[in-house]
Amino acid sequence: QSVLTQSPSASGTPGQRVTISCSGSSSNIGGNTVEWYQQLPGTAPKLLIYSNNQRPSGVPDRFSGSKSGTSASLAISGLQSEDEGDYYCAVWDDGLHGVVFGGGTKLTVL
Amino acid sequence: QVQLQESGPGLVKPAETRSLTCSVSGGSISGYYWNWIRQPPGKGLEWIGHIYYTGTAIYNPSLKSRLTISLDMSKSQLSLKLTSMTAADTAVYYCARSGHIYGANAFDVWGQGTMVTVSS
Numbered sequence: 001q002s003v004l005t006q007s008p009s010a011s012g013t014p015g016q017r018v019t020i021s022c023s024g025s026s027s028n029i030g031g032n033t034v035e036w037y038q039q040l041p042g043t044a045p046k047l048l049i050y051s052n053n054q055r056p057s058g059v060p061d062r063f064s065g066s067k068s069g070t071s072a073s074l075a076i077s078g079l080q081s082e083d084e085g086d087y088y089c090a091v092w093d094d095g096l097h098g099v100v101f102g103g104g105t106k107l108t109v110l
Numbered sequence: 111q112v113q114l115q116e117s118g119p120g121l122v123k124p125a126e127t128r129s130l131t132c133s134v135s136g137g138s139i140s141g142y143y144w145n146w147i148r149q150p151p152g153k154g155l156e157w158i159g160h161i162y163y164t165g166t167a168i169y170n171p172s173l174k175s176r177l178t179i180s181l182d183m184s185k186s187q188l189s190l191k192l193t194s195m196t197a198a199d200t201a202v203y204y205c206a207r208s209g210h211i212y213g214a215n216a217f218d219v220w221g222q223g224t225m226v227t228v229s230s
Binding site for chain 2: 002032033035037044045046047050051054056088090091092096097098099100101102103104
């Protein structure tokens with residue numbers, strides 16, 4: 001059971017906007033910054049969002065992140081077939097004194 | 111740019127101790143955190159621990175008693191040693207860098223991963 005809670009699955013059609021949520025607590029999301037990772041089939045994860053809402057260079061602005069209280073969200077607009085894969089939130093947990101990941105959300109592009 | 115390449119034993123017998131290595135090329139080890147992250151087949155990601163380039167390491171509490179992470183600056187290599195391995199340790203093991211401009215816990219460079227299977 002992950003410390004951070006993500007819905008197991010999400011889906012959308014090409015061009016749509018989808019949102020993936022990540023729920024935590026005061027010891028993790030509530031007090032620290034959230035990162036999001038994209039893992040396409042058969043590949044290593046890739047940093048998508050850092051510091052709650054910042055995009056590393058090269059990440060399209062279709063991807064955006066936000067945080068409110070003890071929850072965070074990843075939004076993907078203009079959904080494309082190549083966005084299909086697994087998405088993970090991650091954050092430092094002050095109680096566990098380590099990085100914790102969400103269980104992951106599998107995104108399907110219909 | 112910086113590239114990471116993991117190498118490991120592949121198949122391990124239960125109760126054995128094994129080490130994995132991550133070779134860093136194209137950049138410096140100094141100034142960064144170097145992490146190990148694993149992913150059991152069909153499951154999510156688990157942070158194992160990290161070591162700062164100064165040698166200070168932090169481990170996942172659930173693995174701390176069996177884990178050692180070390181850094182060899184002269185060889186630009188990161189190592190992980192895990193004792194008393196069980197089937198629950200079967201996973202793809204990734205090394206990853208953090209501590210760049212994106213933050214101490216943002217893993218911005220990843221290796222391709224190495225599969226470790228624990229089975230008799």
